[in-house]
Amino acid sequence: MKRNLRLKVLALILAAGATSAAQAYDGDWKRGRIYFRHVCTACHSAEVKKAIPPNERTKAEWAAYLQADKHNKGKDSVTKYFSKQYRDSIKSKNAAAAKFADVPENELLQDVKVFVNKGAKDGDAPAGCS
Amino acid sequence: MARIYIFKRFERFWHWAQAALIIFMLLTGFEIHGSYALLGWEKAADLHTTAAWTLIGLWLFAIFWHFTTGEWRQYIPTSKNIVAVMNYYSVGIFTGAPHPFRVSQLSKHNPLQRLAYLLVKLFINPLIWVSGLAYLYYNELAASKIAALSGISLGTIALAHTAAAFMMLAFLIGHLYLSTTGHTPLAHIKAMITGWEDVDADKPAAVPAK
Amino acid sequence: MRTGIFVVALLASMLLAPAVNAASEPVPAKLLKSTSDHTKFKALQQEFNSGPEVTKACLSCHTEAAKQLHQTEHWKWEYKNPQGQLLGKKTLINNFCISPASNEGACNSCHIGYGWKDDTFDFTSEVNVDCIVCHDTTGNYRKPAGLAGNVIAKTMEFPPGSGKIVKGINLKKIAQSVAKTSRDTCGACHFYGGGGDGVKHGDMDSSLAAPEKEVDVHMDALGLNFTCATCHMTKGHQVPGSRYAPTAQDKGAAHLRGKEYKTIPTTCQACHGQAPHKKIAKLNDHTDKVACQTCHIPAFARGGVPTKMSWDWSTAGKMGPDGKPLTIKDAKGHPIYMAIKGDFVLGEDVVPDYRWFNGTVTYTLRSDKVDKNNEPVQINRYEGSASDGKSLIWPVKIMRGKQPFDPVNKTLVVPHTAGNDDTAYWTNFNWDKAIAKGMATIGEPYSGKFDFISTESTWPITHMVAPAKNALRCRDCHASGGRLEKVPDIYIPGRGSDHARWLDTAGWAIAVLTLLGVLGHGLGRVILSKRNH
Ligand code: HEM
Numbered sequence: 001m002k003r004n005l006r007l008k009v010l011a012l013i014l015a016a017g018a019t020s021a022a023q024a025y026d027g028d029w030k031r032g033r034i035y036f037r038h039v040c041t042a043c044h045s046a047e048v049k050k051a052i053p054p055n056e057r058t059k060a061e062w063a064a065y066l067q068a069d070k071h072n073k074g075k076d077s078v079t080k081y082f083s084k085q086y087r088d089s090i091k092s093k094n095a096a097a098a099k100f101a102d103v104p105e106n107e108l109l110q111d112v113k114v115f116v117n118k119g120a121k122d123g124d125a126p127a128g129c130s
Numbered sequence: 131m132a133r134i135y136i137f138k139r140f141e142r143f144w145h146w147a148q149a150a151l152i153i154f155m156l157l158t159g160f161e162i163h164g165s166y167a168l169l170g171w172e173k174a175a176d177l178h179t180t181a182a183w184t185l186i187g188l189w190l191f192a193i194f195w196h197f198t199t200g201e202w203r204q205y206i207p208t209s210k211n212i213v214a215v216m217n218y219y220s221v222g223i224f225t226g227a228p229h230p231f232r233v234s235q236l237s238k239h240n241p242l243q244r245l246a247y248l249l250v251k252l253f254i255n256p257l258i259w260v261s262g263l264a265y266l267y268y269n270e271l272a273a274s275k276i277a278a279l280s281g282i283s284l285g286t287i288a289l290a291h292t293a294a295a296f297m298m299l300a301f302l303i304g305h306l307y308l309s310t311t312g313h314t315p316l317a318h319i320k321a322m323i324t325g326w327e328d329v330d331a332d333k334p335a336a337v338p339a340k
Numbered sequence: 341m342r343t344g345i346f347v348v349a350l351l352a353s354m355l356l357a358p359a360v361n362a363a364s365e366p367v368p369a370k371l372l373k374s375t376s377d378h379t380k381f382k383a384l385q386q387e388f389n390s391g392p393e394v395t396k397a398c399l400s401c402h403t404e405a406a407k408q409l410h411q412t413e414h415w416k417w418e419y420k421n422p423q424g425q426l427l428g429k430k431t432l433i434n435n436f437c438i439s440p441a442s443n444e445g446a447c448n449s450c451h452i453g454y455g456w457k458d459d460t461f462d463f464t465s466e467v468n469v470d471c472i473v474c475h476d477t478t479g480n481y482r483k484p485a486g487l488a489g490n491v492i493a494k495t496m497e498f499p500p501g502s503g504k505i506v507k508g509i510n511l512k513k514i515a516q517s518v519a520k521t522s523r524d525t526c527g528a529c530h531f532y533g534g535g536g537d538g539v540k541h542g543d544m545d546s547s548l549a550a551p552e553k554e555v556d557v558h559m560d561a562l563g564l565n566f567t568c569a570t571c572h573m574t575k576g577h578q579v580p581g582s583r584y585a586p587t588a589q590d591k592g593a594a595h596l597r598g599k600e601y602k603t604i605p606t607t608c609q610a611c612h613g614q615a616p617h618k619k620i621a622k623l624n625d626h627t628d629k630v631a632c633q634t635c636h637i638p639a640f641a642r643g644g645v646p647t648k649m650s651w652d653w654s655t656a657g658k659m660g661p662d663g664k665p666l667t668i669k670d671a672k673g674h675p676i677y678m679a680i681k682g683d684f685v686l687g688e689d690v691v692p693d694y695r696w697f698n699g700t701v702t703y704t705l706r707s708d709k710v711d712k713n714n715e716p717v718q719i720n721r722y723e724g725s726a727s728d729g730k731s732l733i734w735p736v737k738i739m740r741g742k743q744p745f746d747p748v749n750k751t752l753v754v755p756h757t758a759g760n761d762d763t764a765y766w767t768n769f770n771w772d773k774a775i776a777k778g779m780a781t782i783g784e785p786y787s788g789k790f791d792f793i794s795t796e797s798t799w800p801i802t803h804m805v806a807p808a809k810n811a812l813r814c815r816d817c818h819a820s821g822g823r824l825e826k827v828p829d830i831y832i833p834g835r836g837s838d839h840a841r842w843l844d845t846a847g848w849a850i851a852v853l854t855l856l857g858v859l860g861h862g863l864g865r866v867i868l869s870k871r872n873h
Binding site: 162163164170171172175179219223224225226268269272273283284285288289292293295296299300303304306307308310311 | 622625628813814815818819820830831833834835836838839840843844846847848850851854855857858861862864865868869
């Protein structure tokens with residue numbers, strides 16, 4: 001029980017730390033725009049032959065999509081494409097992955113979140129492909 | 131048949147290097163001109179310029195050589211027997227008449243050759259050289275304070291250069307052909323490679339060597 | 341229960357692993373680029389109900405800003421060129437949307453002010469200067485067409501009676517996040533000139549907001565990441581590099597920090613100097629005749645956004661089978677016919693035209709006479725020649741148009757196009773009323789007759805500089821039928837039309853005759869030597 005409590009406290013402290021860290025970073029929509037276009041859209045245009053522009057979905061749809069973290073009809077996760085590992089694997093061919101190779105994963109994720117939220121169908125500045 | 135040594139080592143080197151350069155420059159030059167596409171314009175222009183500097187270097191050596199060895203005298207024109215030589219090429223050569231001219235170390239070229247080569251050296255070469263350098267340094271010319279220089283248009287420079295190139299082309303064709311008119315078709319060419327020319331020792335030359 | 345907590349803790353610690361690691365070696369605080377944080381300013385910690393309220397707050401610290409802006413073309417929309425012509429958006433006519441005059445409500449949403457709806461606008465007002473439109477960083481600032489440059493601060497129905505609800509923008513948040521100008525802020529107007537994305541210039545469109553290196557080496561979002569102001573370097577809010585009187589040839593040196601320069605900072609030379617080609621020095625020999633842009637901008641509209649190459653107003657006004665204004669789109673979904681505007685021809689990856697240009701541009705003004713014997717009317721003329729010593733060969737976009745004019749008074753006319761009233765062409769499709777209203781508004785005579793006349797306007801191509809590997813190659817111009825085929829009065833090696841025809845004919849003739857001569861001679865020798873033996 002004692003041990004249990006200790007763990008509980010630890011978890012709480014850690015969780016609190018996590019949320020405050022996440023809150024401290026607002027997200028940079030311009031960096032999100034670049035990452036989205038150069039990494040996400042670049043692959044979609046090449047592999048799916050069709051971009052998936054932010055203004056194709058509503059803010060709520062984007063939020064839910066990123067929350068669920070299921071990508072490519074559930075075959076993999078969206079966060080995979082923000083990971084350092086993924087960036088490392090494509091950085092020799094992808095200028096954005098190279099430039100942002102050392103940016104923390106959660107920051108990039110936040111950047112793209114802010115960008116798609118803003119560029120969503122009902123966002124503040126709906127954004128197509130260019 | 132006897133053999134005499136008439137083309138010295140430098141002379142032979144100079145001749146073949148110049149021949150190669152001139153042919154190469156004709157090829158690249160007329161590509162620059164737009165007559166055909168062979169190497170690609172950029173490459174043609176680049177190589178033409180490199181070849182030009184090489185040729186200029188070669189000429190500087192050759193001029194030095196001609197004057198220090200006195201070989202320049204080979205090109206002093208003479209009218210003596212020029213008619214006989216012309217007769218030979220227009221009639222005698224077909225009837226198997228002997229060449230009215232005998233080469234020797236002191237006189238390597240027949241009077242017609244002397245005239246032709248002199249024309250090349252005193253007219254075509256300088257024209258190509260001067261117009262080519264003007265072409266190369268056109269920007270500097272145009273920026274020059276001397277009105278006579280800055281007033282020359284690139285069109286004029288190119289015109290002179292192209293005209294000289296055409297003359298060189300015509301000369302080259304004639305020259306190539308005449309090199310086959312020795313006692314055998316390859317005799318002259320061999321001579322320019324080895325330096326040794328076959329001469330008829332028994333028959334005295336119709337034109338005594340000067 | 342126990343395992344549950346354990347898992348949570350484990351998960352949390354895994355999630356936080358990087359953060360915990362980071363905490364053990366102190367993370368340097370992110371270095372702010374600015375010395376001030378606008379969220380901390382009292383003046384900005386308030387709800388704003390209008391643009392001018394924000395400006396007032398800005399001016400409480402930046403006391404001289406509005407006065408500086410009052411002196412700019414951005415504010416005045418007026419510019420006197422060296423020839424003494426009064427230019428500027430306020431009075432000029434072009435062959436896109438023709439003229440903002442009488443259409444201020446819509447067009448002046450791209451004015452850096454609030455409320456220029458007609459000629460009663462107060463150009464001395466400081467609070468009517470719009471600071472935010474250039475200094476926004478949120479990308480959420482909007483000046484909707486129809487509000488004469490004003491913004492919508494509270495959610496409302498707009499246009500009134502349309503049933504469309506436009507969300508108010510959060511001016512407080514926007515005001516608190518201001519910073520230097522960006523490609524996005526300049527682009528908010530300049531990318532959309534001519535009434536839409538990429539329409540007018542061809543070398544400026546929304547693809548430059550975050551462009552790839554191939555589209556623009558300097559603005560490359562992942563590379564040099566230049567903003568517009570990196571080149572259009574302002575002093576006291578004055579922006580250098582206007583196209584009304586461009587610098588066609590800059591013979592100055594590259595600008596060094598700390599050194600005082602008379603030449604403007606917007607030219608290529610201002611950074612690259614006079615002999616920028618290191619690998620192929622011969623290229624430096626071209627700079628006395630050829631603008632950098634000519635080779636380094638191989639095509640415009642390269643970012644995927646088409647530009648308008650021609651616009652025919654004379655076909656406007658067609659209704660579709662449903663009786664509604666007709667719109668026809670091309671395969672990519674871009675309109676090529678609109679009832680309100682007429683027919684368009686769009687272009688992407690367009691090879692520019694090339695002109696001798698010395699920096700002097702002469703305009704056809706509202707008062708100038710035009711007639712159908714001199715079509716196409718030159719909306720603006722790029723002056724220059726091979727011999728004036730000031731011209732270079734420049735790439736330009738030629739915009740072709742057909743627009744209304746008054747065949748009796750022989751002037752181009754200003755139609756009233758945008759507006760919610762009975763005379764606006766875009767509402768009622770009646771040229772007569774639209775032109776009469778437009779001309780009355782600007783106080784110029786209108787005979788009551790109109791016709792359409794062909795026009796051409798010329799635009800400098802100077803943005804979208806490609807990486808060096810995509811610059812033109814020698815052959816692109818050193819050839820017959822090359823890019824510069826039509827540029828007169830200069831000898832271009834390799835361009836057939838520059839050759840003296842007689843020389844080529846004579847030269848090849850002599851070569852061929854010589855060849856035939858020696859061949860004949862040789863043949864003779866062969867035949868006769870056989871016979872002799
Ligand atoms: C001193 C030697 C020479 C120099 C310095 C020289 C230089 C040049 C230069 C600078 C050009 C223009 C290429 C460019 O714009 O990059 C040129 C073109 C040309 N060269 Fe030469 N060249 C020389 C000798 C020759 C020779 C030996 C020939 C042929 C026999 C020749 C034939 C041509 C031709 C046909 C052109 C094209 C001219 C035109 O269309 O404007 N050049 N040369």
